[in-house]
Amino acid sequence: MSPSVLPAFGLKEESMRIEPFGSGLINHTWKIIAPDGNYILQRVNQEVFHKPSHIAHNIRLIADYLQEYYPEYKFIAPLLSSKGEDLVHMNGEGYFRLFPFVGGSHSKDVVKTxxxxxxxxxxxxxxxxxxxxxxxxxxxxxxxxxxxxxxxxxxxxxxxxxxxxxxxxxxxxxxxxxxxxxxxxxxxxxxxxxxxxxxxxxxxxxxxxxxxxxxxxxxxxxxxxxxxxxxxxxxxxxxxxxxxxxxxxxxxxxxxxxxxxxxxxxxxxxxxxxxxxxxxxxxxxxxxxxxxxxxxxxxxxxxxxxxxxxxxxxxxxxxxxxxxxxxxxxxxxxxxxxxxxxxxxxxx
Missing domain, CATH: 3.90.1200.10 (Aminoglycoside phosphotransferase (APH), C-terminal lobe)
Structure with missing residues (x-):
């Protein structure tokens, strides 16, 4: 991952820690640990998703709908870049999006009960x-x-x-x-x-x-x-x-x-x-x-x-x-x- 991605979201790499996150096999995912809070950064796999803009369109559509009709529902929408974009394209590196990290939450890899x-x-x-x-x-x-x-x-x-x-x-x-x-x-x-x-x-x-x-x-x-x-x-x-x-x-x-x-x-x-x-x-x-x-x-x-x-x-x-x-x-x-x-x- 290039540090050049982070400023597009208003983040400075020197003030945070970056580490791989999760067990997903499709997209590359990192946890960003910053002084003002933690984030999840993802690079969309274009070998699987040929049109990342379609993903961004769908998520924004759903986020807007839920915000209007069910604002109490916890929906993890991507954060906008400094230019107001859901998805940031970096030449030679692909498409990236940033999500807030939900504190106190966890995910599971296997259903046990x-x-x-x-x-x-x-x-x-x-x-x-x-x-x-x-x-x-x-x-x-x-x-x-x-x-x-x-x-x-x-x-x-x-x-x-x-x-x-x-x-x-x-x-x-x-x-x-x-x-x-x-x-x-x-x-x-x-x-x-x-x-x-x-x-x-x-x-x-x-x-x-x-x-x-x-x-x-x-x-x-x-x-x-x-x-x-x-x-x-x-x-x-x-x-x-x-x-x-x-x-x-x-x-x-x-x-x-x-x-x-x-x-x-x-x-x-x-x-x-x-x-x-x-x-x-x-x-x-x-x-x-x-x-x-x-x-x-x-x-x-x-x-x-x-x-x-x-x-x-x-x-x-x-x-x-x-x-x-x-x-x-x-x-x-x-x-x-x-x-x-x-x-x-x-x-x-």
Missing amino acids: PDQAYEAAKQFGRFTKLLAGMDTAKLKITIPSFHDLSLRYDQFLSAIEKGNSLRIHETEEQIKTLIGFSDIVREYEHIKSNPEFKLRVAHHDTKISNVLFDAEDRGLCVIDLDTVMPGYFISDVGDMMRTYLSPVSEEERDFEKIEVQDDFYKAIAQGYFNEMRDELTQTERSYFFYAGKFMIYMQALRFLTDHINDDVYYGAKYPGHNLIRAKNQIVLLERLMEKESVLATYQP
């Missing part, structure tokens, strides 16, 4: 509920087709046809399994054409680290709004299920450790319905369990597609990394579907 899952789900539900009156057409698309399952399935089929022939042969079992679950895609296509499913302001990245907690482990607000776009509720709920339900992550190689914890599922449902019960249509509520299948299946497709395509998207930290991830997600999907008769009827 049902209470934490409940608090996170409640915060993501509240975020969408408060923005229910916003015109989603005004939001920019920051990652085109991000959660378009139909597209991801088509990419998977294309990889089977054109990808690495050796890897295709070695993954015949996984390919057959995922094709066998293609009814999940047909359900998604039904959702897109069903007026009972509403496009709402969705976060699209509801892992636990995107929630701030207070000292008592109560949720304060959601953060990291780069992927906020119009979307269906299944994106946010599904991502919570994918990342909260199992005690191990998508990186786990011992598949015996993968399980679906019923109390975490119920906590997600309780937290989300606590805020969104009256916003969701009856048809949407009936698809709550499907949200988990939707997101886990899509991630399994994406990991196996990348493996077959020689790891061009996610990369690989070791040989077969994306294949392990794909197998992991297939097992998680199977574990979830085994409990469909029990969990799908749960409505808090």
Whole structure:
């Protein structure tokens, strides 16, 4: 990071300490410790977000809406530069934004208790509920087709046809399994054409680290709004299920450790319905369990597609990394579907 960024926000580097912050893998983040208070500085990853100005537009739109209608809501809006900009561009270095650091708050990398899952789900539900009156057409698309399952399935089929022939042969079992679950895609296509499913302001990245907690482990607000776009509720709920339900992550190689914890599922449902019960249509509520299948299946497709395509998207930290991830997600999907008769009827 160049010190030349800081004066654009009225900060002098010689009077502060700068240190890396957080565990995010997309944007570069630093904590700025200054005499007058602390800040969070981020450089937007343009390899992922090709138009950072779209992100700035969305966050400012949301900030203005919440300030007008729900000023009591804790929304962490970016601080303006000396020139009144949300986003500062530095030649050769990229785009930067500065946020106030929320004192007394903390984030988590892993969901460890049902209470934490409940608090996170409640915060993501509240975020969408408060923005229910916003015109989603005004939001920019920051990652085109991000959660378009139909597209991801088509990419998977294309990889089977054109990808690495050796890897295709070695993954015949996984390919057959995922094709066998293609009814999940047909359900998604039904959702897109069903007026009972509403496009709402969705976060699209509801892992636990995107929630701030207070000292008592109560949720304060959601953060990291780069992927906020119009979307269906299944994106946010599904991502919570994918990342909260199992005690191990998508990186786990011992598949015996993968399980679906019923109390975490119920906590997600309780937290989300606590805020969104009256916003969701009856048809949407009936698809709550499907949200988990939707997101886990899509991630399994994406990991196996990348493996077959020689790891061009996610990369690989070791040989077969994306294949392990794909197998992991297939097992998680199977574990979830085994409990469909029990969990799908749960409505808090």
